[in-house]
Every structure is written in C-alpha cells, then in structure tokens.
Amino acid sequence: MxxxxxxxxxxxxxxxxxxxxxxxxxxxxxxxxxxxxxxxLSKRDRSLVTIAALTATGKTDQLAFHLDFARQNGVTEEEAKEALLHLAFYTGWPNGMAAMTVLKKSVEDQGEDRK
Structure with a gap:
C-alpha cells in the first residue's frame, strides 16, 4: 500500500x-x-491471531473491540467461542473466562442493538 x-x-x-x-x-x-x-494473512486470520494474543495477555479492554472487528472480518460467533475455549487451555483458565465474558457481553449488546 x-x-x-x-x-x-x-x-x-x-x-x-x-x-x-x-x-x-x-x-x-x-x-x-x-x-x-x-x-x-487474511484479515480473518489476523483477527484470530490478535484475539489469541489479547486473550493470552489478559488485555480485555482491547479484546472487546477486536472481537467485534473479527466478526466484521468473517469470524462467526461460534468460531469465536471455540477459539476462546481452546485458548483457555493454553493461556490460563482465568484469561479464557475473562475473554468469554467480553464476547458474551458483545453478543448481548449486539442483540440489544437489533431490537
């Protein structure tokens, strides 16, 4: 570019x-x-790498944006859940739980936006 x-x-x-x-x-x-x-790398793949890095380091403030951005880049809600479950075993259960909490809030907020 x-x-x-x-x-x-x-x-x-x-x-x-x-x-x-x-x-x-x-x-x-x-x-x-x-x-x-x-x-x-595709933007979808970059999103998954970014989610993994942010989850591993516990950066939930940035994670909220990047989970939404990942959906814009083609990552489905189910894929995001599965990625976070997988990451929980490699990054530590508390990081996985915190990341899943961020995803859950994001999904709930999007549901509210659609009403």
Missing part, C-alpha cells in the same frame, strides 16, 4: 484526537493502513 492510499481508519484519531498524535499516527497509518492490509 502506498503512502497515499489509506483504509480510512480513524480509530486512533477518534480515541485521542490531538492528545497523542504519535499514537494516532501509528494506530491509524501504520497498524491499520499497513500491517492489517498486508496480503500474507
């Missing part, structure tokens, strides 16, 4: 505006415009 092309990602800008311009730049321009757009 050339410097002129972007995905239009503005999550960093929305979160931090002018408060943390360096973090905004690396989030929007490098992470989402470059890393997430690399062709060697």
């Amino acid at each position: 050339s410097d002129e092309q972007t995905t239009g990602w503005t999550g960093g800008q929305k979160a931090f505006g002018d408060f943390a311009p360096g973090l905004v730049h690396y989030t929007d321009k490098v992470l989402f415009d470059e890393v997430w757009e690399r062709e060697a």
